[in-house]
Amino acid sequence: MDQRQALIAFGALSQETRLYIVRMLVVSGPGGMAAGAIAEKAEVSPSNISFHLKELERSGLIAQQRESRSIIYTANYEALGGLVRFLMEDCCSGHPEICAPAAEVAACCAPKGKEKLQ
Amino acid sequence: MDQRQALIAFGALSQETRLYIVRMLVVSGPGGMAAGAIAEKAEVSPSNISFHLKELERSGLIAQQRESRSIIYTANYEALGGLVRFLMEDCCSGHPEICAPAAEVAACCAPKGKEKLQ
């Protein structure tokens, strides 16, 4: 994740509908969701959801794949991780204050720590 | 950090000059930087830097304090940490892929791990 990509990603996340989509797709997992289902959940028109999905795909935060008539969108976990990484990249130059809360959240994903899912 | 704040923060970070400012302030530490110095580094006009600094302050990602003639801006590490946390909040619902890289970066801030600064 370089600065150019990060700028696009932050821009993508700075719009209500798009932030909602990303969070929905993160939760929905590798199975993803069809564009229509996303539109319904987000309560926006097909053409509008298409506009935002396209923007999110351009940012690399989500990916698409056709499945029969539907187009399935999934979160790109690697890109999201990269963005978090980018945001924290500088913080270790003497400022653990930023990393601290991140480390805290990350802790719940520790290999052995699966007991506290959700 | 709620969704409303996150939206504003992502919007704040989605502009080149502002992303540059934030990264500069994170590195510059608690001492911060004067508006003029920031403008010079970022190579933009005083009125333009003022516009962006105001936007960043509105987002909560930076704070200001007057010091004699200068106005000193500093990064708000807590807000940045909160944003990282917000971005990762959902990922533990079965998707350690997002947290993994974050945990990796965060690791360098571990209490005992100060040997690997920068």
Add this chain to the structure above:
DNA sequence: TCCATATTTCAATAATCCTTGAACTGTTGA
């Protein structure tokens, strides 16, 4: 008090982004 410095505010313009509805493309089943 007056001037210089440091920065902000304001108004106008330019640029970008979002929404909408109509038309278009691809896919499936009758």
Add this chain to the structure above:
DNA sequence: TCAACAGTTCAAGGATTATTGAAATATGGA
């Protein structure tokens, strides 16, 4: 092949955001 379904694309308009330069505010020193 045709109709229905699932989405996308496009153009127009509205809304928001960014840039610019001129004027205003605040501070400190002569």
